[in-house]
Amino acid sequence: MLHLAIIGSGPAGYYTAEAALKRWGEEVHVDIFDLQPVPFGLIRSGVAPDHQSIKGVAKRYDAVAQAPNVRFVGKVAVGRDISIAELQELYDAVVLATGAPSDRTLEIPGSDLGNVFGSAAFVGWYNGHPHFADLAPDFAGGHAVVIGNGNVALDIARILAKVPQEFEGADIVAHALDALRASKLTSVTILGRRGPHQIAMTPKELGELGSLERARPRVDPADLPPEAEDAALDPGMRKSIQHLRAFAADTPSDKPFTINFDFFAAPHALIGDDNGGGAVQAIEVERTALVDGRAGGTGEFYQVPADLVISAIGYRTNPIEGVPYDTAAGRFANEEGRILPGLYCVGWARRGPSGTIGTNRPDGFAIVDRIAEDFPAPGNKRGRAGFEALAAARGVDFVTFRDWRKIDEAEVARARDGAPREKFVAFDQMLAAAGKH
Numbered sequence: 001m002l003h004l005a006i007i008g009s010g011p012a013g014y015y016t017a018e019a020a021l022k023r024w025g026e027e028v029h030v031d032i033f034d035l036q037p038v039p040f041g042l043i044r045s046g047v048a049p050d051h052q053s054i055k056g057v058a059k060r061y062d063a064v065a066q067a068p069n070v071r072f073v074g075k076v077a078v079g080r081d082i083s084i085a086e087l088q089e090l091y092d093a094v095v096l097a098t099g100a101p102s103d104r105t106l107e108i109p110g111s112d113l114g115n116v117f118g119s120a121a122f123v124g125w126y127n128g129h130p131h132f133a134d135l136a137p138d139f140a141g142g143h144a145v146v147i148g149n150g151n152v153a154l155d156i157a158r159i160l161a162k163v164p165q166e167f168e169g170a171d172i173v174a175h176a177l178d179a180l181r182a183s184k185l186t187s188v189t190i191l192g193r194r195g196p197h198q199i200a201m202t203p204k205e206l207g208e209l210g211s212l213e214r215a216r217p218r219v220d221p222a223d224l225p226p227e228a229e230d231a232a233l234d235p236g237m238r239k240s241i242q243h244l245r246a247f248a249a250d251t252p253s254d255k256p257f258t259i260n261f262d263f264f265a266a267p268h269a270l271i272g273d274d275n276g277g278g279a280v281q282a283i284e285v286e287r288t289a290l291v292d293g294r295a296g297g298t299g300e301f302y303q304v305p306a307d308l309v310i311s312a313i314g315y316r317t318n319p320i321e322g323v324p325y326d327t328a329a330g331r332f333a334n335e336e337g338r339i340l341p342g343l344y345c346v347g348w349a350r351r352g353p354s355g356t357i358g359t360n361r362p363d364g365f366a367i368v369d370r371i372a373e374d375f376p377a378p379g380n381k382r383g384r385a386g387f388e389a390l391a392a393a394r395g396v397d398f399v400t401f402r403d404w405r406k407i408d409e410a411e412v413a414r415a416r417d418g419a420p421r422e423k424f425v426a427f428d429q430m431l432a433a434a435g436k437h
């Protein structure tokens, strides 16, 4: 019997479990740990609440989750409740699928001003991640700035621009919907250091901005490269650029909310009130120009009004004691997923924050190949029995997949009209719904 511990129940964790079942069948026991009492990582707390068809991917993990030799061990944080060394004592192989949950910080003056957030925190807030339920962003001002030119920036701009009716069928949490209902925002500016040909935005997400109820996307035609240059792009990027060209050609409308694309714009400083500690009021931006595909400053500065700033400039894996870490890359130090003998990583914890949910599937299968190469003979460890003994001795109470089912049912039962669920936003509420106390 091979005892496998997977740390993290996001896509990378579940695809690794699926691959392990395919390879070893009944000859493997898989425990999937998560620090949250609920599974599925960013599918639950990252993917936009108005993109329910994508969130539905989690249903594909059900067969794996319910296999008799796979167990969800929720509310156990590795590095806090149990160490890597302890897990390695108990399991033949430990796979870190912990994602990249921390924001890359915006290293410019003023980034500690009020109403400035990283995207992990802001997205976690509207998606009901308990760590960010108390964020309390203020929407009393007129202008928001989102820094970054990827799909996360688009998600955030769209959520800020939508009217409440456009969240029908979405599982945006009540505290976020209420706050957005009272929002006084009339514009979002999306800042990108480089130009339209360098965006990391996909056509579907860009196209959505063109059909919002009260908001209109705006692109300065002067920022677009000559159309002939689009021919060199891959088909997906070409479609994305076509959307930007359409936004640039669009005639002004009476829609009261604008989503401005500000390309060739590098954030230089955030400006607040002079007393310090106050809220952000504007962002100073340096105009850039591309040199060999890289953005260089031109020395021309201007200000964009900003009552709310959200930086969506990437994520970092959280270090865990005893695990070698690549500080520059912001993820575990690894060679094709191998960290140390018996210790592996997969998904965003291995590659950094790029790719779609599906990108993590081949990653999961590849890591199981590595484990199979390293463990040709069945192991001799205690696995889950050993974990249970340690958890009991330590007073660590954990949540099972059956407990999650109860939380799931309770969330669905308390959904507002038209919504698929109303998430619990505190661990205590989740545990109560699971009948844990």
Ligand SMILES: Cc1cc2nc3c(=O)[nH]c(=O)nc-3n(C[C@H](O)[C@H](O)[C@H](O)COP(=O)(O)OP(=O)(O)OC[C@H]3O[C@@H](n4cnc5c(N)ncnc54)[C@H](O)[C@@H]3O)c2cc1C
Pocket (backbone or CB within 6 Å): 007, 008, 009, 010, 011, 012, 013, 033, 034, 035, 036, 039, 040, 041, 042, 043, 046, 047, 048, 051, 054, 076, 077, 078, 079, 097, 098, 099, 100, 101, 123, 152, 155, 318, 320, 346, 347, 348, 349, 354, 355, 356, 357, 358, 360
């Ligand atoms: C805002 C946002 C929107 C996105 N939208 C889409 C989309 O629409 N479509 C798409 O295809 N992709 C989307 N993605 C990308 C997709 O979510 C990722 O590719 C995927 O979730 C990465 O999977 P993962 O398993 O590596 O990490 P995660 O999904 O982050 O899972 C990591 C898990 O590990 C747990 N964990 C972390 N540390 C510990 C610890 N110490 N102990 C125990 N557990 C721990 C976490 O609680 C979490 O459950 C989006 C990403 C973001 C950030």
